[in-house]
Amino acid sequence: MLIEAFKGILIPFLGTALGSSCVLFMKNKLNALLQRSLTGFAAGVMVAASIWSLLVPAIERSEFMGQWAFVPAAAGFWIGVLFLLLLDHTIPHLHMNSSKAEGPKSSFRKTTMLVLAVTLHNLPEGMAVGVVYAGWMSKDAGITAMGALALSLGIAIQNFPEGAIISMPLRAEGIPKRKAFFYGVFSGVVEPVGAVLTIMMAGYVVPLLPYLLSFAAGAMVYVVVEELIPEMSEGEHSNVGTVLFALGFTVMMALDVALG
Secondary structure (H helix, E strand, O other), X not given: OHHHHHHHHHHHHHHHHHHHOHHHHOOOOOOHHHHHHHHHHHHHHHHHHHXXXXXXXXXXXXXXXXXXXXXXXXXXXXXXXXXXXXXXXXXOEOOOOOOOOEOOOOOOOHHHHHXXXXXXXXXXXXXXXXXXXXXXXXXXXXXXXXXXXXXXXXXXXXXXXXXXXXXXXXXXXXOOHHHHHHXXXXXXXXXXXXXXXXXXXXXXXXXXXXXXXXXXXXXXXXXXXXXXXXXXXXXXXXXXXXXXXXXXXXXXXXXXXXXX
């Protein structure tokens, strides 16, 4: 069971690595329309995962509370939102296509802050995978192996374009291909690390599962609304990002229902 969980938490990281490898084979610059499309798709996957893989199981886990079963999910969701808001204000980072850094003033290079921005929103994804696998390993949380795998696969799918979106612009900034690839891969390391740490605390995680599942959902939705939706909607042909958002949402929804 432990080996299966370890394999499962590596799947999203593999998605990031494969996406980052695009910089080794493609042109130096990622087409703006393609970038918006990939961002929209990733956002759709994250929203669907937040609902079907995290919020719905959180509410189902609290069914014994009757009409108040939504309380743990709502509380955890808001804690996740506020946690990411806190990180947003305490960690210097730079969003894609932005010239002004966010967070405290820093002497970090632009490259470093771009990687920090992606790493920042990879954190809740890693926690989400860790929480789900910790619930599965407990055997009494109502989470199946296929349900946990569905979340891992869904996040890996959205991590592929994410890896390309971080490594390709770095190459356009003049960073060598191999170094841009390394930065893209490094931005995804936080996911398996966060997942492993969460699983190691399984004894504490399982009793708080409804709160932790919804915490991850809140953090992921914060990233989507604060970062991905603005990026997919800027410039001309913004409706392409919206259509790909719907496609990503549908893919993740189907994946979770079919495998879960």
